[in-house]
Each structure stands twice: as structure tokens, then as C-alpha cells.
Amino acid sequence: MTGVEVIDDNNPTYECPAALVMKGETEIALKPVKMVGSKTPTINSMSPRFGTVTGGTDVTFTGINFVTDISKYTVVIDGITCPVSAATTTSVTCKTGKRPGLPANTLVITVDGVGLVSTRGLRYLYVNLWTDDHTWGGEF
Numbered sequence: 001m002t003g004v005e006v007i008d009d010n011n012p013t014y015e016c017p018a019a020l021v022m023k024g025e026t027e028i029a030l031k032p033v034k035m036v037g038s039k040t041p042t043i044n045s046m047s048p049r050f051g052t053v054t055g056g057t058d059v060t061f062t063g064i065n066f067v068t069d070i071s072k073y074t075v076v077i078d079g080i081t082c083p084v085s086a087a088t089t090t091s092v093t094c095k096t097g098k099r100p101g102l103p104a105n106t107l108v109i110t111v112d113g114v115g116l117v118s119t120r121g122l123r124y125l126y127v128n129l130w131t132d133d134h135t136w137g138g139e140f
Contacts, residue, residue, distance in 0.1 A: 012037045041065045041117040043109070046124060053126045055080075055098040061109070062091045063117075072112040077124050078104040099126040 014037075018030040043063040051057030059082065067073075068087050075082040075094045082094035092109070107124055109117035 039065060041067075041109075041111055041114060043117060043119050043122055046122055049123075050125045050127045051096050052132060053099040053128055055096045057096045058085070058093055059096060059124055060091055060093045061117075064090060066090060066092055066117075067111055067114065072114075074108075074110045074112075076106070076108045078106055078126060096124075096126070 014035045015032045016035070018033050020028040020030055022028075041063065042065060043061045045063070046059055046061045048057065048059065051059065059077075066087055066089050068089060070084045070087045073084040073087065073092060073094075075084055075092070077096060078099055080097040080099055082096050084092060084094045086093040105123055105125065107119050107122065109119065111117060
């Protein structure tokens with residue numbers, strides 16, 4: 001079973017109803033799911049906010065309630081895995097991969113056994129700098 005609910009709420013706890021729906025007809029009420037902010041990994045900032053489409057940028061997400069075991073993290077930016085190289089209780093660092101094509105502008109961080117990290121709407125952007133040789137294919 002899986003499910004995701006985005007909550008725009010600053011209260012320290014939040015309860016949401018849960019139900020099991022089978023084949024779109026039968027509904028069984030389940031115990032409400034309680035979300036506790038003090039236990040939810042949350043990003044407050046990231047550095048840098050932009051990086052080259054050629055990848056290789058170390059991005060550090062700073063926040064609260066992170067775990068220190070790097071094997072528990074899955075970081076995906078614009079559909080591209082960003083392998084985690086370091087983690088503390090207040091930061092996680094990963095190295096961006098090469099980003100071909102148009103930007104999707106998504107950030108998903110998951111911690112095994114904990115769930116999704118609250119990104120608070122922050123986004124990492126792949127960009128081509130005007131002054132970077134890669135922007136012009138190295139031809140000029």
C-alpha cells in the first residue's frame with residue numbers, strides 16, 4: 001500500500017483519515033494516520049540551488065530530522081538519481097547526474113523506513129551558464 005498527501009499546514013501534528021478501497025467499490029475505514037512534524041525530515045535550504053546540466057555538482061540539503069545512514073536515502077532530481085555521499089542529522093549531500101533534455105523541475109527525497117522528506121517547495125535547477133563552454137558545445 002502506498003499513498004502521498006501534501007499538507008500545507010504549519011501545525012506540529014496533523015491527522016488524516018485513511019481508507020481501503022478495493023476495486024473502486026468496497027471501502028473500509030482505517031485508523032487515521034497521524035503525521036508528526038518533529039519526526040518528519042524537513043529541508044530548510046540547499047546549496048547550491050543551481051548546477052550545470054553536465055552534472056557533477058555536490059548539492060547539500062540542510063534541515064532537520066535526517067538519518068545518518070547514507071544507504072537509506074534515495075534522492076531524485078528531475079528524474080535523475082543523485083547518489084548520496086554524506087549525511088548527518090541536519091544535512092544530506094549528493095552529486096548530481098548529467099541532465100539531458102528539458103527540465104522537469106522535480107525533487108523527491110525518500111528515506112527508507114521513514115518516508116518522503118518534506119522539501120517545502122524547494123527546487124534544484126539544472127542550468128546552462130551563458131559563459132560555460134558546454135552551453136555552446138565547446139565550439140566557440
